[in-house]
Amino acid sequence: xxxxxxxxxxxxxxxxxAGLLVHRTRQAYGEEENALIQLRDQxxxxxxxxxxxxxxxxxxxxxxxxxxxLPLLKARFMDRxxxxxxxxxxxGIPKEKEALIDHPLESERSKKLQEAQTKYRVLAESEIPFNxxxxxxxxxxxxLEVELxxxxxxxxxxxxxxxxxxxxxxxxxxxxxxxxxxxxxFGLSNLLLHAWRLSFRHPxxxxxxxxxxxxxxxxRTIMSKLGWNDTEFFSGK
Numbered sequence: 001x002x003x004x005x006x007x008x009x010x011x012x013x014x015x016x017x018a019g020l021l022v023h024r025t026r027q028a029y030g031e032e033e034n035a036l037i038q039l040r041d042q043x044x045x046x047x048x049x050x051x052x053x054x055x056x057x058x059x060x061x062x063x064x065x066x067x068x069x070l071p072l073l074k075a076r077f078m079d080r081x082x083x084x085x086x087x088x089x090x091x092g093i094p095k096e097k098e099a100l101i102d103h104p105l106e107s108e109r110s111k112k113l114q115e116a117q118t119k120y121r122v123l124a125e126s127e128i129p130f131n132x133x134x135x136x137x138x139x140x141x142x143x144l145e146v147e148l149x150x151x152x153x154x155x156x157x158x159x160x161x162x163x164x165x166x167x168x169x170x171x172x173x174x175x176x177x178x179x180x181x182x183x184x185x186f187g188l189s190n191l192l193l194h195a196w197r198l199s200f201r202h203p204x205x206x207x208x209x210x211x212x213x214x215x216x217x218x219x220r221t222i223m224s225k226l227g228w229n230d231t232e233f234f235s236g237k
Contacts, residue, residue, distance in 0.1 A: 001042060002014045002015070002016075002017075002035065002038055002039055002042055003015040004043075005060065005211050005213060006209065006211055007043075009065065009066075010064070010065055010066060010068075010069045010202075010203075010204055011050075011062065011063065011064055011065055011069060011073065011202075012039070012043070012047065012062075012063050012065055013060055013061065013062050013063070013198070013209075013211055014035065014039060014060075014061050014063070015058070015059065015060065015061075015213045016035050016053055016057075016058060016059060016060075016061040016195075017058055017216065018056055018057065018058040018190050018191065018216060018218070019055060019056065019190075020033065020034065020035050020038075020055065021033070021034040021035065021055050022034060022035050022036065022049050022052050022053060022055075022061065023035070023036040023037075023049060024036075035049070035061060036048070036049060036063075039063060045065055046065065046066070046067075047063040047064065047065055048063060048064050048067075048070050049061065049062070049063055050062040050063060050064055050070065050073040050074055050077065051077055051082075051151070053195055054154065054157075054191075054193070056169075056170075056190065056191035056193070057086075057191060057193045057194065057195060058193075058194045058195070058215065058216050058219070059086070059194045059195025059196055059213050059215075060195045060196070060197070060198045060211060060212075060213045061195070062198065069203055069204065072203035072204075073203060075203075076200050076201070076203065077151065080149065080150075081200060081201065082198065082199070082200040083147065083197075083198070083199045083200070084147065084148045084195065084197075084198055085145055085146065085147050085148075085195075085196055085197035085198070086145070086146040086147075086148065086156060086193060086194060086195050086196060087123075087143065087144070087145060087146075087193075087194045087196045087215055087219070088143075088144050088146055088156065088160070088167050088192055088193045088194070089141055089142070089143055089144075089167070089168045089192040089219075089222060089223070089226070090141065090142050090144060090160055090165040090166060090167055090168065091139075091140075091141060091164075091165055091166045091168065091175055091178050092140055092141070092142065092164070092165050093122070093125050093140050093141075093142050094120070094122055094142060094144075094163065094165055097121060097122045098119075098120070098121040098122070099119070099120060099121075100117060100118070100119050101116075101117065101118040101119070101120065101159045101160075101162070101163065102116075102117050103116060103159060103162055104116055105152045105153075105155060105158055105159075107152075107153075108153050114150075114152055115150060116150050116152045116155055116158075116159065117149040117150050118146060118147070118148060118149060118150075118155060118156055118159045119146065119147040119149060120144045120145065120146045120147070120160075121144065121145050122142050122143070122144060123142075123143045123144060123145050123233065124142065124143040124226075124228045124233075125140070125141075125142050125143075126140065126141045126142070126143075126226040126227050126228065127139070127140045127141075128140075128141070128225075128226060128227070130181070130185065132177065132178055132181040132185075139181075141168070141226055142165070143223065143226075143228060143233075144160075144165075146160075154172070154173060156193065157170050157172070157173040157174070157193070158173055161173040161174065166178060167191065167192060167193055168182055168188070168191075168192045168222070169182065169188060169189070169190050169191040169192045169193075170191055170193075171191075182222070186221070186222060186225050188218060188221075188222060190216075190218045190219075192219055192222060194213075194215040194216070194219055195213070196212055196213055196214075196215060197210070197211065197212045197213075198210075198211055199211070214234055215230075215234075
């Protein structure tokens with residue numbers, strides 16, 4: 001059963017588990033399990049995803065429940081009226097504790113450069129007595145809150161890789177040495193990227209909808225291993 005965070009007659013928001021596709025894709029041809037089908041069967045209603053999360057990313061995902069509201073919700077995203085915040089754990093500690101990454105990214109389809117903007121702020125820092133790279137006696141990591149201002153493919157992962165603050169568990173854009181270290185040391189096989197807060201105005205009622213969603217157990221386990229008490233960040237969320 002998918003965890004439903006909010007539902008009315010027009011829309012529904014869920015907590016998508018890591019590893020679950022949003023819908024069928026050519027890249028995962030033949031796989032039947034996805035959030036769209038699961039949610040449709042769970043509530044017995046037509047649904048359509050308004051935006052996407054990478055398969056490996058967990059967290060808040062918005063669906064429309066009728067064809068009338070779908071374009072209205074999509075327009076809110078296109079007009080950047082929806083605020084999307086993510087949590088992630090990265091290698092190293094950024095020099096700037098809060099910054100805007102304004103760095104164009106190449107489209108995977110057209111290969112043209114596209115505007116891409118991501119904000120981040122450092123929530124916590126850690127230095128552990130393990131040699132994860134073979135170069136230093138300790139290793140440093142950061143917990144970041146990231147706000148996605150544009151919606152390019154793998155934008156957060158690519159932007160943080162551009163800064164060389166690779167997301168732990170990112171097998172495509174990350175640091176493989178770090179991924180191997182976390183798998184061997186802590187048994188981690190997941191990407192540490194979670195869509196944790198979403199806010200927007202309801203297109204029908206104009207009510208403000210603002211939701212948060214706790215990161216999954218594997219994310220909170222790594223937080224604990226790095227010395228961060230999750231109740232400090234998520235109490236009241």
